[in-house]
Structures are given as C-alpha cells and as structure tokens.
Amino acid sequence: MARKPIVGGNWKCNLDKAGVSALVTSLNGMDCTDCEVVVAPVAVHLGSVVDNVKAPIEVSGQNCNFKGNGAYTGEVSADQLVDMGAKWVILGHSERREYFKEDNEMLRQKLEYALSKGLKVIFCIGEKLEERNANKTLDVCKSQLEPVKDLLKPETVVIAYEPVWAIGTGVTATPEQAQETHKQIRDYLATVNADMASKIRIQYGGSANAANAPTLSACPDIDGFLVGGASLKPEFADIIKAIA
Numbered sequence: 001m002a003r004k005p006i007v008g009g010n011w012k013c014n015l016d017k018a019g020v021s022a023l024v025t026s027l028n029g030m031d032c033t034d035c036e037v038v039v040a041p042v043a044v045h046l047g048s049v050v051d052n053v054k055a056p057i058e059v060s061g062q063n064c065n066f067k068g069n070g071a072y073t074g075e076v077s078a079d080q081l082v083d084m085g086a087k088w089v090i091l092g093h094s095e096r097r098e099y100f101k102e103d104n105e106m107l108r109q110k111l112e113y114a115l116s117k118g119l120k121v122i123f124c125i126g127e128k129l130e131e132r133n134a135n136k137t138l139d140v141c142k143s144q145l146e147p148v149k150d151l152l153k154p155e156t157v158v159i160a161y162e163p164v165w166a167i168g169t170g171v172t173a174t175p176e177q178a179q180e181t182h183k184q185i186r187d188y189l190a191t192v193n194a195d196m197a198s199k200i201r202i203q204y205g206g207s208a209n210a211a212n213a214p215t216l217s218a219c220p221d222i223d224g225f226l227v228g229g230a231s232l233k234p235e236f237a238d239i240i241k242a243i244a
C-alpha cells in the first residue's frame, strides 16, 4: 500500500517575527513535490505564515480548544484556525499531555471538534522512558488510540508516534525500535479496520534530523516525520528529501 509521505514541522513556542519570515523564505525554496509538508507556527504567527508560505506547503495549529469560540480565556478555536487559513492542527502532543494535563477524554473532544470543522489532524501518541523500560510501549499507544479509534480516517488523520524520551533529547529511536512500534501500532489499527490501517499514515517524531532521516525513512511503516528542533533549520529540506 503506497502512502504519500508527510513531514510536519512543529515549531513549538519558538521564533520571533524576523525568524518566522526567514524560515518561511527558506521553506519556499524547498522541493515539496513528492512529500506533503505541513508547518505549525505558534498561533500569533499563524496568519502571517499562511499569507507568505507557498503551496503545496500547508499550515497547522499546534493545538486547539475542545469546543468552539466562547469563554475559554487563552484558547484558540478550530473555527479560528480555519478562518485564518490553517488546514491542520496538531493534537495530543506529549508536551500538551504533560504540561497542560490533556487526557484522553479531552483529546477525543478536541479531535472530534477539529474534524467537524474540516481541519485535518496530526494526532500524537507515545510512551515515556519508564513505560518503554517496563515493556509497556504498545499498551500506552493503544490506550491513547482506543478512545479515538472510530475517528481515525486516513484522509483526515495522521498519527505521529513520538516516544517522549526521544523528544528534544537528541536520543532518537533506532530504526529497529521505531519500525517495531510503528508496525505494532498499524497491527493494532488493523483490529479496528484493516483498510484504515493500511492507508493511515504514521509519522515518527523524536530527534529526527538530516542524519537519521534516511535510515528511518527506509522503514516500511514509517510514512513521515513530525520534526521539532530540526524544522527550524535548513536541514528540514534534507528530511523532506529523505522520505520523498
């Protein structure tokens, strides 16, 4: 089953206006012919990125509210992301689960609402180091997917497997570790719906960079990357090239 590769750039809480402008200029020079590319600036920069980044690159929010507009101080709604021209939103990132206590129930509400507004979603899952060391990686990933399994349509949802112990640490999962877990996730999804499992794309995230992207890209169940730190650097182009 050929799945179109997809690379996301999660800019996290980084960059000022000048940095955004420079990064967008660099992105506009990248060859995105054979790979879907989605970039996720912070909300305050999203409009300017939408106005300046060139197609086919699409723009994503890094999060959104669990409902629409209203008395939710500090939140950004899916409605507003769509209105600003975003096509995607990242949900369930481990940093949101950790720092902002987003649990599976809240994330189901967010996913359901974002999809209802026409956004495509990169849905993040992944285990902590102690969970991997206790051989609970698949249990954790399944527990994060189970509550949303009926919402996982390949046309509108991409799964990002991001082992928490690899995020921002420079300790990337080995190709063997990544492929094993991606395959286990896909095998679990096949128990939900075989056709969906064969078509849904699963990105790897966690210290992906130009050096390790080629070997990770060769893994049959890795369909792309969700890149943090390296998405702010010119090497982002090399990651795109590696998976395309």
Ligand SMILES: O=C(COP(=O)(O)O)NO
Binding pocket: 010, 093, 162, 166, 167, 168, 169, 170, 205, 206, 207, 208, 226, 227, 228, 229, 230
């Ligand atoms: O959080 C990440 C990965 O971050 P790094 O590439 O910096 O490990 N993607 O959403």
